Amino acid sequence: MTLRLDLLRNSLAETFGSARVGTNEPLAKHCNWRVGGPADLFVSVKNAHELIQTVRLAHKHGIPPTILGFGANVLVSDAGIRGLVILNRAQRISFQPNYLVEADSGTNLAVLAKQAAQLGVGGLEFLIGIPGTVGAAVAVNAGTRTRWISGLLESVRVLQNDGEVEWLSPKELSFSYRTSRLKQTGEVVIAAKLRGNPDEPANIERKMKKELQVRKNQPTGPSAGSVFKNPPNDFAGRLIEACGLKGFRIGGAQISEMHANFILNVGGAKAQDIKAIIGHAKSEVSKRLDITLEEEIRYLGQW
Ligand SMILES: Cc1cc2nc3c(=O)[nH]c(=O)nc-3n(C[C@H](O)[C@H](O)[C@H](O)COP(=O)(O)OP(=O)(O)OC[C@H]3O[C@@H](n4cnc5c(N)ncnc54)[C@H](O)[C@@H]3O)c2cc1C
Structure with missing residues (x-):
């Protein structure tokens, strides 16, 4: 050391x-x-x-x-x-007037959605099915096909690289599809304020159930969800499938038979196996379909 x-x-x-x-x-x-x-x-x-x-x-x-x-x-x-x-694992949640919710950045998105539902705070239903914490969701602008977390944000408490902590507006964070300024700068999300809307708890529960129902068609097992961003007007999974790569395997890692944008650890995978599959899928899609796929997942550590 x-x-x-x-x-x-x-x-x-x-x-x-x-x-x-x-x-x-x-x-x-x-x-x-x-x-x-x-x-x-x-x-x-x-x-x-x-x-x-x-x-x-x-x-x-x-x-x-x-x-x-x-x-x-x-x-x-x-x-x-x-x-x-x-x-x-900073996970304090506080509900404030006018359907404003302040959540620490380590808060589990599903817990946040469930608590909001109980209190009649609507609009957060789509978070129920996204595995992760509020801070990462803000940094990567997590969401579904129709809704992104940036659309709920009033402000984000950020620890900047000079050590200062400030509440920043969404405008200052340059959100777009699965990205934000925070992904580039290495600044740390400490907390976020999200604006919900009034709704009946039973109605919110129904919406959350629907969100989870849709996910029943997703592969289970160790994964990181969608590996690649969807290119404009298309789906990464469709492109990978079109290259005949469903079920393609290296070591303990395999492109899901169910959804080609998921890579599963089917037992004893190494990170290198997953990286090799990602490289292969990118190169096949580029060679055969002339489309460049871009990773949604982040690589951490030494490669
Ligand atoms: C089965 C499955 C389904 C998924 N479905 C979706 C989906 O529908 N939509 C979607 O958007 N994503 C989806 N994902 C991906 C994932 O759930 C989201 O990206 C989620 O936001 C990750 O949260 P996390 O806490 O696990 O982040 P991590 O993987 O721990 O971190 C992700 C990145 O954020 C950084 N980060 C973490 N915390 C902070 C912080 N406080 N401040 C600044 N940076 C930080 C990390 O350093 C890392 O670079 C899915 C994943 C799985 C496994």
Whole structure:
């Protein structure tokens, strides 16, 4: 371990107690694909204050941190992640007047949607089926075919790279299809304010059930959901299927027979297997259909 990492580990241990600071933590168990090597240093934070403290400490020691929510949209390399990984479990939710909801960035989207439903706050139903945390959903502008989380946002509390924390408007975050400024800058989402609308709890429940029903047609098993963004006016899954790649397998990773934009860990996959399938699908779609697919998932760690 380098001197800088050692110093950071000491600072984290002083702040949280050494039992909470992991070394060589296997990341496969924190990622939905169940692959990925170790993080040099690892801390799970329980609230927004701890998240801010930890990110600031990392920057102070010259080590940019990696934030993980549920690891449902990332492929962590087999070599793992050098430096510090912060598992974000800051999950306070507060309901405010006029259907405004403030949620910490580690809040589970499904929990948020369910609590909103109970209180008659509508509009958040589509979040029920997206596995992940509020912070990542904001950073990647998660959503369905018809609704994106950016459409609900009033403002986002962001820890900027200079250590300042500010509430920013959606305009300042340059949202578009599955992306935002936050994906480029490495700034950290601390919390978000979402604006719902009045609705009957029973009606919201019905809408959530519909959202989940649609997902019954999705493959189950360890995956990261859709691997590629849909190109304009088309679907990545359709293109991959058109190249005859449903069921294509490398090692323990396989393109789903059910939905060709999903790659499943069917047992003992390595991150490298998944990466190789992604490369193959991209190259086949480009060669045969002259369309360049772009990944929706993020690569983390050393490749
Ligand atoms: C079965 C399945 C279905 C899915 N369906 C959908 C869908 O319908 N729509 C959709 O959009 N996505 C979908 N996804 C992908 C995934 O659910 C979303 O991208 C979700 O937002 C990921 O959240 P997470 O907490 O797991 O993020 P992670 O995978 O942990 O992180 C994703 C990225 O965000 C960064 N990040 C995490 N937290 C923060 C933070 N607080 N501040 C800044 N950056 C942060 C991470 O560093 C990483 O780069 C699906 C995934 C699966 C497995």
